[in-house]
Structure formats: C-alpha cells, structure tokens
Amino acid sequence: MLEEMKMELSLHPGADFIYADADGSSDKQVNQVEKMLDKGIDLLIISPNEARPLTKIVEQAYNKGVPVIVIDRKTASSLYTAYVGADNYQLGLMAGTYVGASLKGNVNLLEIMGLPGSSPAIERDRGFEDGIRRYKNIRIISKVYGNWLKKDAEDQLVKINNLLPGVNAVFAHNDVMGGGAREVFDRQGLPRTTKIIGIDALPGPGGGLQMVSEKVLDASLLYPTGGKEAITTAFHILNKESFEREHILQSLVIDSTNVQLMKMQWSRISNQQKxxxxxKGLLEEQEAVYNSQQVVLNIIIITLVLAIILGGLAFYFLMENRKINKSLEVKNTEILEQRNQLMEMSVLAEAATEAKLNFFTNISHEFRTPLTLMLSPIEELFQNEKIIAIAGRQLKMVHQNIYRLLRLVNQLIDYRRVEYDKQQLLVSENDLVEFLRDIVESFKHHAGKLKIELKFSHAEKEIKSWFDVNMLDKVFFNLLSNAIKFSPEKGQIRIHIRKDESQVYIDVADSGVGLSPDEEIKIFDQFYQVEHHKGQGSGIGLSLSKEIVQLHGGTIDVHSQKWKGTTFTVTLPLGAQQFNEQQKSNIPLSHDEISEKSKIYQADLERIGNLELNEAFGTPKEYSLLLAEDNAELLSYLKEKLSEQYDIYTAANGNAALNEAFEKVPDLIIADVMMPGITGKLLVEKLKSDVRTSHIPVILLTAQASMEQQIDGLKSMADMYIIKPFNFAYLLANVQNLIRNRLKLKEHFSSDISGDMDKLPYSKNLDKKFVNDFSGIVEQNLSNEHFNVDDICKIIGISRVQLYRKVKALMGCSITDYILNRRLKKAKHLLINENYTIAEITYMIGFSNPNYFATVFKAKYDCTPSEFKKNKFH
Structure with a gap:
C-alpha cells in the first residue's frame, strides 16, 4: 500500500507526505493522528487498526473540517469523507466459494481469523460462512484468532495441535498467518495434502505471490491495497473535484494457474516505476543547471542595464545641475515674496478664528436663556400632581434633557475660556476636605436611589490648599457623575483624600465597567467617548477637567482594569507658589451653591423607568415591529408609542437586532444608524441578503442629515431614511404605508404563483428567487403523498418557523393551504385536458384516497371531480 502511494505521489511533486506506523497498537495510532491534526494537515488517510477504538479520533478529524479517507478497514461510524478498499465480506464469500468448488469429499476446515473486533476480520468471517453454507461437505472444526501476525497464528495452532491431523483445509485471513500455518503443519510432520488459502497476494519477497509460487499456499485472494486509488481520491477532494465516496476495489483468486502471470506484471510495474x-532525477538535474544559467544571464543583463542607466543619469544630472543653479536665484526671490504673503494671511486667519470663537461663545451664551425659560415652567409643572399622573414620564424626560443641554453649553463655554482665552484662576485658601465632603453629599441622594454605596474618607480632618472654588468643583462633579453613571447597581464608589509634604492626592475609585488599555490612553482626548456606554455624552468633560487641573499646577491620572473598575487620581500642589498675586482672592466656600451647581451634572443619573406594558393577557396584534436603538430613553419612547398598534420586539445593539430579526421575523424593522456592534447600514445589508429576512421593510433613523449620507443610507437597501429629530406622526405614517404596500405585494404573490414571475411588481431579486424555488419544490412533489413542510425546510435550508413566516409574509397564506390549492389546481387541469380516471388523478396529485380527494375537491369547487369532468366546468 505504501509503495503504491509513493508511486502515485511521484506524479504530484508539490505534496508533503507524512507517514506513521502504529505497529498494531490502536492507542499509538490515536496519538499519531492527534499529532498530525496539531500540525495542521490538509487531509488524513487512515487504515484503522481496530474499528471502535479509532472511531472517535476519525470523527474528531472529520468534524474539524479535515477530509478523512478510510482505507482498507472501516470504523464503527459513517463520519468520513471517502472509503477506499476491498469488500471484505465479498473476499470471504469468494474464499468460501473457491474452497467449496475445489475440494471434494468431506472437508474438515480450520479458520484462522484476524484481530478480534477489527472490521476486516468480522466481515471476512461472515462472508466465508455464507460462501460455504451451500456446500454440505464442508465443516469448520475450529476458529482461532491470529491477530494478523504469523507468530500469534502459530501459537494458537500449537494449542490445538490435537485437531490438526484431521484438518484437510485451512482458510487464513491473510497470507502471513497462512504461511505460519504451513510451518506448523510441516513441524508436526503432517502431509502437504492440506489445502491452505490466504488473502492479500502481495508481491515481493515473502509476499503472498511468492508463497503461492513456492506452494507454501495453495491459493490466495488478491486484496488490492488501494494505495494508488487513495492518493487519486485525495487529490480529487483537495482540488474540489467529484469523487467516489465508497471506492470498492475488485479482487480475484490467485493459484498455480495464474501466479506466474501476476508476478511478471508486478515485476514490469516495478521496473517502470524505477x-x-x-x-525524474535527470529532469531535476537539468532544471538545476537551467536555473543556474538563468541566474548568471540575469546578472549580466542587469549589470549592463544598470551601467547604461547610471551613465545616462550622470549626464542628465550634470545638465540638470546647471539648470537648477540658474533657477535657484529666481526661486529665492519667489520664496521671500511668499513668506511676506503668508505673514499677512496668518494675521487675517487669526482675526477670522477669533471672530468664529467669539460667535461660538456668544451663541452658547444665548442658549442659556431659552433653556432657563424651559426649565422653570417644567419645574412648576412637576408641582401639579394631575399633570404628573398624566405625563410624568414625558416631563421627566424633557427635564433631564434640558439639564443635559445646559451642562453641555456650560462645558463648551468653559472649554472656550480655558483652551483659547487662557482664563486666569481666582484662587483662595480653603479646606479641601470640607469642599469635597459638600460635593459628595450632593450626589448621595442619586447614588442611594441607584443602590450605589458612595463613601468619602480622609486621612486628616483638615487640608488647607489654594484653588479656584468655581473651577475645581467642575472636575469633581464630572468625576463623580461618571463614576455613578458607569457603576452597576449595588456598586461601590470611594473618594479618598491624603497628602504628603508638598502635594495632596484625591482618588475617585468605582467598581464599574472599567476601561481597556486603548480607552485608558484616549480617555482625556477631546470629544472621545467610550463605546460600550449607552448614556449620552459629549466627550468634553474629562478633557476640560484635565485643563482645569493643569491650570492649578496639578495632574490627573487614570488607572483601570476592564470590568473591574476605574480610579482617577487628582494631584494638586500644596501652597500658593504657583499662583501670582492677581490670581489670589478671598472667595469663600458656599455649601448651597455647590448643591445647586451639582444638579446639572446629575441629569444623566436620573434613570427614567421603562413603562411596563402588561401584554401577557392582551390580544396579539396583527403586525409586529423590531426596534433597534442604543439610546434606552428613545427606545422606551418608541416602544410605548408604537405598542398601541403593533407587537414590539426591542434590541439595544446591531448584533442583538440581527439575531432578533432571524428569530422573530417581524413585519417591519426600525433601526438607528449608529449602534454598538454592527451599524444600522450593515444590519440592513445583512438582512436584505438573507433569504429569511430579505422581505422585511427597514426604516433607518439617523442624525446624519447631509444629502450624501441620505443617499448612502438608501444604497444600503433601506426602505426609508428618516432624520432625527423626527415627528412621530411622520414615522407612524411611514410604518403604516410600508406595511400596506407589503400587503399589496402579498396579493400579487398569492394570486397565482405558477404565473409569469418576471411580471410580478416586486423589486427584491432574492424574494423572487425564494418564491420560484418554493413553488418549484411544491410542483415537483405534488404526487408525493408523504411530502410535508419538513421536506421543504431541508431542501431550502431554513427552519420551520422561518419558512412559515417567510411564506406568510410574501404569499399571505399558510404552507399547507398553498400545497392543497396547487394540488387541486393541478387536478382541475388534468380533469379538463387529460384522459385519466379519477383514481389515477388522485394518486398523481398526492392524495392517498379517492373518496378523500372527492370530499376536498367538492369543498373547493362545489362539485365532485366526476361532475366537474362531465360538465368541463372550470
């Protein structure tokens, strides 16, 4: 087998062939296969030592995607790519037939079997018994196991030497054991009249062919090794070509009549291989000579080309150098003129930038007035219990977002002052411990509502330091707000202050989601926001905090571990040496002012509870919607408004939305463009390219308002592209319109699927293909009375639920109704146009009983099939 493999592999010089011999040990063979799989082989050829012990590792390789060719012997499983080998049952049958036909008179036969449990031994024994069953003169007096080895076979025969004189025929499962049997018989002095038949007929010294030729064996059945066929099949598999999964090799009996011919054929094959x-060796030598000559020739050509090029370049640069020297004087003059122009433009640019910044600051100031005018009436409405009962959630949402806008405006103004105006601090000496205690106290109410433990500790009762009260509080407002925002329920936040001889350190540590190393590096960058947080933010707060701390001559650092919490450390110098006299003042701490200012930073901490819609005992709606939005408040708002008319499914990110769409198959999907995981546009592309969801209309919501962005959204195959902020009535009207249009398409699809599909007014090629495939499968199986929904699922490759919803969405009917209607329509056609009997038509359209067919036909067309055929009614 190995020689045949090497012969065939000589025609494939690029293949790397790894070979291992298990020496008859199943455990060793399992270890060898495991090592080969670890190396990353492309294909495995295995001859199992035993069937069951090797089954698990063969299945493991097959399940990993590695093609497996089982050769010579099978495993106890069908999980393999191909089998190459002889039919061992057929070999046993041929051996039994040969013994019965060639031996006359009463035959006492001894059978020497292979390894217990191996598939060849089992199948050869079964085939041999079937082969001799019709010969009444043959009796098997004993069976022994030789384990495929000569010595083991001899040992077993010695144990039953008292039976050997009466044996006049031996069937050995291979030639090696047959040869061992002949030696035992010779040592016992028994005459050579005992016929010994083996299996394998291998060529070469000591092989079965030589044993038959030297009359050690009377006959041997050729067991084709299959080495050549295994390699051929392997390359068919690797090259993605068709191959035969069960390659059964043919055999023949070799005895004194044909043994010399077989030996001559093998000798000829061996000489041809040499x-x-x-x-091949001569070709490789010639190729090496050719390659070396080619390298020398290439070097000579490259040298000549380089010499010509370098000479040309030298002449060219000489000429260019003269031109450059002449033009340098002209360029120097131009550069001086351009420098003067740039200086003038720089002055103008600074003026323009200053104008823009002034406008930016002024418009930010203008935002404060309308925000204040909105905030005061909203807070008055909170005092009215009747209004709170009717619209409490909506008022809380408006109130929360007003504070968010106010904080954003304040941060933008502060950022402008610090970054561009280089605002001067007004510092005063105050107690940092008392200052931080007031700030922590202002957040304890919200922390308690969220079941977050907020604890403030200090190494000393009082720590005097110089700082700007109206600027430094923004740093700790922001740090505490973020800590609460990113901490889970029942989390912990620790604020600790300590000092040494020259500096004071304030740690703000939380047990929240933490930061990855990449996020930790970027956290103080302008407008950077962590991706996993669903709350709103601008990305200004920490950048502004860093600027304020640096104005105080201090630093702010972060230390975090993903999913284990984050610690921000603010370091401030003690004393006032870093401030000049103009920056010093006597501004005292104001407890009430700190509490009031903290409200702006607590807006994001107010978690508005979701409205619980108790639909457990409600009536299911006719249509369902899937809402995909990472903003929890907007998601809750849309769910509350749309749940009055539709069943609502929700998803907080793109990946969850995709899974929900595949599982629930809603009638329409509303998705945000920017979401964690996959974006809204990518979600649409995946939905529209999958046969399970390609029919579902999708509305994209986005803040990207430019015309190019809208066009890009529609190119992603979205059915609608609505810009935020949007009018809910407009959104609802579009939802109703898309569902209404979908109903019209259903009517077209369900009217008569067998018509011309190209004329259907539908634009989705994937849905056309689905309907074509579905109707074609039904038409091909109308005569099959056992045809059901599971058969369609297997052919198309989707689940029952997805198939039901897809057919219902596109065709407006159930699968069972559609199949029944198609059968009755075909019956109607056959009754009108063909000359079949009612019984024949019954079976042609998949009904098992003519009476049942007549009942169903009459229920559909108000007449029996016989009456219909008689009147030609249609």
Missing part, C-alpha cells in the same frame, strides 16, 4: 524515478 525508470520514472530515474527520469
């Missing part, structure tokens, strides 16, 4: 290898 000639091939010799020619």
């Amino acid at each position: 000639d091939i290898e010799k020619q």
Whole structure:
C-alpha cells in the first residue's frame, strides 16, 4: 500500500507526505493522528487498526473540517469523507466459494481469523460462512484468532495441535498467518495434502505471490491495497473535484494457474516505476543547471542595464545641475515674496478664528436663556400632581434633557475660556476636605436611589490648599457623575483624600465597567467617548477637567482594569507658589451653591423607568415591529408609542437586532444608524441578503442629515431614511404605508404563483428567487403523498418557523393551504385536458384516497371531480 502511494505521489511533486506506523497498537495510532491534526494537515488517510477504538479520533478529524479517507478497514461510524478498499465480506464469500468448488469429499476446515473486533476480520468471517453454507461437505472444526501476525497464528495452532491431523483445509485471513500455518503443519510432520488459502497476494519477497509460487499456499485472494486509488481520491477532494465516496476495489483468486502471470506484471510495474524515478532525477538535474544559467544571464543583463542607466543619469544630472543653479536665484526671490504673503494671511486667519470663537461663545451664551425659560415652567409643572399622573414620564424626560443641554453649553463655554482665552484662576485658601465632603453629599441622594454605596474618607480632618472654588468643583462633579453613571447597581464608589509634604492626592475609585488599555490612553482626548456606554455624552468633560487641573499646577491620572473598575487620581500642589498675586482672592466656600451647581451634572443619573406594558393577557396584534436603538430613553419612547398598534420586539445593539430579526421575523424593522456592534447600514445589508429576512421593510433613523449620507443610507437597501429629530406622526405614517404596500405585494404573490414571475411588481431579486424555488419544490412533489413542510425546510435550508413566516409574509397564506390549492389546481387541469380516471388523478396529485380527494375537491369547487369532468366546468 505504501509503495503504491509513493508511486502515485511521484506524479504530484508539490505534496508533503507524512507517514506513521502504529505497529498494531490502536492507542499509538490515536496519538499519531492527534499529532498530525496539531500540525495542521490538509487531509488524513487512515487504515484503522481496530474499528471502535479509532472511531472517535476519525470523527474528531472529520468534524474539524479535515477530509478523512478510510482505507482498507472501516470504523464503527459513517463520519468520513471517502472509503477506499476491498469488500471484505465479498473476499470471504469468494474464499468460501473457491474452497467449496475445489475440494471434494468431506472437508474438515480450520479458520484462522484476524484481530478480534477489527472490521476486516468480522466481515471476512461472515462472508466465508455464507460462501460455504451451500456446500454440505464442508465443516469448520475450529476458529482461532491470529491477530494478523504469523507468530500469534502459530501459537494458537500449537494449542490445538490435537485437531490438526484431521484438518484437510485451512482458510487464513491473510497470507502471513497462512504461511505460519504451513510451518506448523510441516513441524508436526503432517502431509502437504492440506489445502491452505490466504488473502492479500502481495508481491515481493515473502509476499503472498511468492508463497503461492513456492506452494507454501495453495491459493490466495488478491486484496488490492488501494494505495494508488487513495492518493487519486485525495487529490480529487483537495482540488474540489467529484469523487467516489465508497471506492470498492475488485479482487480475484490467485493459484498455480495464474501466479506466474501476476508476478511478471508486478515485476514490469516495478521496473517502470524505477525508470520514472530515474527520469525524474535527470529532469531535476537539468532544471538545476537551467536555473543556474538563468541566474548568471540575469546578472549580466542587469549589470549592463544598470551601467547604461547610471551613465545616462550622470549626464542628465550634470545638465540638470546647471539648470537648477540658474533657477535657484529666481526661486529665492519667489520664496521671500511668499513668506511676506503668508505673514499677512496668518494675521487675517487669526482675526477670522477669533471672530468664529467669539460667535461660538456668544451663541452658547444665548442658549442659556431659552433653556432657563424651559426649565422653570417644567419645574412648576412637576408641582401639579394631575399633570404628573398624566405625563410624568414625558416631563421627566424633557427635564433631564434640558439639564443635559445646559451642562453641555456650560462645558463648551468653559472649554472656550480655558483652551483659547487662557482664563486666569481666582484662587483662595480653603479646606479641601470640607469642599469635597459638600460635593459628595450632593450626589448621595442619586447614588442611594441607584443602590450605589458612595463613601468619602480622609486621612486628616483638615487640608488647607489654594484653588479656584468655581473651577475645581467642575472636575469633581464630572468625576463623580461618571463614576455613578458607569457603576452597576449595588456598586461601590470611594473618594479618598491624603497628602504628603508638598502635594495632596484625591482618588475617585468605582467598581464599574472599567476601561481597556486603548480607552485608558484616549480617555482625556477631546470629544472621545467610550463605546460600550449607552448614556449620552459629549466627550468634553474629562478633557476640560484635565485643563482645569493643569491650570492649578496639578495632574490627573487614570488607572483601570476592564470590568473591574476605574480610579482617577487628582494631584494638586500644596501652597500658593504657583499662583501670582492677581490670581489670589478671598472667595469663600458656599455649601448651597455647590448643591445647586451639582444638579446639572446629575441629569444623566436620573434613570427614567421603562413603562411596563402588561401584554401577557392582551390580544396579539396583527403586525409586529423590531426596534433597534442604543439610546434606552428613545427606545422606551418608541416602544410605548408604537405598542398601541403593533407587537414590539426591542434590541439595544446591531448584533442583538440581527439575531432578533432571524428569530422573530417581524413585519417591519426600525433601526438607528449608529449602534454598538454592527451599524444600522450593515444590519440592513445583512438582512436584505438573507433569504429569511430579505422581505422585511427597514426604516433607518439617523442624525446624519447631509444629502450624501441620505443617499448612502438608501444604497444600503433601506426602505426609508428618516432624520432625527423626527415627528412621530411622520414615522407612524411611514410604518403604516410600508406595511400596506407589503400587503399589496402579498396579493400579487398569492394570486397565482405558477404565473409569469418576471411580471410580478416586486423589486427584491432574492424574494423572487425564494418564491420560484418554493413553488418549484411544491410542483415537483405534488404526487408525493408523504411530502410535508419538513421536506421543504431541508431542501431550502431554513427552519420551520422561518419558512412559515417567510411564506406568510410574501404569499399571505399558510404552507399547507398553498400545497392543497396547487394540488387541486393541478387536478382541475388534468380533469379538463387529460384522459385519466379519477383514481389515477388522485394518486398523481398526492392524495392517498379517492373518496378523500372527492370530499376536498367538492369543498373547493362545489362539485365532485366526476361532475366537474362531465360538465368541463372550470
């Protein structure tokens, strides 16, 4: 087998062939296969030592995607790519037939079997018994296991030497054991009249062919090794070509009549292989000579080309150098003129930038007035219990977002002052411990509502330091707000202050989601926001905090571990040496002012509870919607408004939305463009390219308002592209319109699927293909009375639920109704146009009983099939 493999592999010089011999040990063979799989082989050829012990590792390789060719012997499983080998049952049957036909008179037969449990031994024994069953003169007096080995076979025969004189025929499962049997018989002095038949007929010294030729064996059944066929099949598999999964090799009986012919054929094949290898070696030598000559020739050509190029370049640069020297004087003059122009433009640019910044600051100031005018009436409405009962959630949402806008405006103004105006601090000496205690106290109410433990500790009762009260509080407002925002329920936040001889350190530590190393590096960058947080933010707060701390001559650092919490450390110098006299003042701490200012930073901490819609005992709606939005408040708002008319499914990110769409198959999907995981546009592309969801209309919501962005959204195959902020009535009207249009398409699809599909007014090619495939499968199986929904699912490759919803969405009917209607329509056609009997038509359209067919036909067309055929009614 190995020689045949090497012969065939000589025609494939690029293949790397790894070979291992298990020496008859199943455990060793399992370890060898495991090592080969770890190396990353492309294909495994295995001859299992035993069936069951090797089944698990063969299945493991097959399940990993590695093609497996089982050769010679099978495993106890069908999980393999191909089998190459002889039919061991057929070999046993041929051996039994040969013994019965060639031996006359009463035959006492001894059978020497292979390894217990191996598939060849089992199948050869079964085939042999079937082969001799019709010969009444043959009796098997004993069976022994030789384990495929000569010595083991001899040992077993010695144990039953008292039976050997009466044996006049031996069937050995291979030639090696047959040869061992002959030696035992000779040592016992028994005459050579005992016929010994083996299996394998291998060529070469000591092989079965030589044993038959030397009359050690009377006959041997050729067991084709299959080495050549295994390699051929392997390359068919690797090259993605068709191959035969069960390659059964043919056999024949070799005895004294044909043994010399077989030996001559093998000798000829061996000589041809040696000639091939010799020619291959000569070709390799010629190729090496050719390659070396080619390298020398290439070097000579490259040298000549480089010499010509370098000579040309030298002449060219000489000429260019003269031109450059002449033009340098002209360029120097131009550069001086351009420098003067740039200086003038720089002055103008600074003026323009200053104007823009002034406008930016002024418009930010203008935002404060309308925000204040909105905030005061909203807070008055909170005092009215009747209004709170009717619209409490909506008022809380408006109130929360007003504070968010106010904080954003304040941060933008502060950022402008610090970054561009280089605002001067007004510092005063105050107690940092008392200052931080007031700030922590202002957040304790919200922390308690969220079941977050907020604890303030200090190493000393009082720590005097110089700082700007109206600027430094923004740093700790922001740090505490973020800590609460990113902490889970029942989390912990620790604020600790300590000092040494020259500096004071304030740690703000939380047990929240933490930061990855990449996020930790970027956290103080302008407008950077962590991706996993669903709350709103601008990305200004920490950048502004860093600027304020640096104005105080201090630093702010972060230390975090993903999913284990974050610690921000603010370091401030003690004393006032870093401030000049103009920056010093006597501004005292104001407890009430700190509490009032903290409200702006607590807006994001107010978690508005979702409206619980108790639909457990409600009536299911006719249509369902899937809402995909990462903003929890907007998601809750849309769910509350749309749940009055539709069943609502929700998803907080793109990946969850995709899974929900595949599982629930809603009638329409509303998705945000920017979401964690996959974006809204990518979600649409995946939905529209999958046969399970390609029919579902999708509305994209986005803040990207430019015309190019809208066009890009529609190119992603979205059905609508609505810009935020949007009018809910407009959104609802579009939802109703898309569902209404979908109903019209259903009517077209369900009217008569067998018509011309190209004329259907539908634009989705994937849905056309689905309907074509579905109707074609039904038409091909109308005569099959056992045809059901599971058969369609297997052919198309989707689940029952997805198939039901897809057919219902596109065709407006159930699968069972559609199949029944198609059968009755075909019956109607056959009754009108063909000359079949009612019984024949019954079975042609998949009904098992003519009476049942007549009942269903009459229920559909108000007449029996016989009456219909008689009147030609349609």
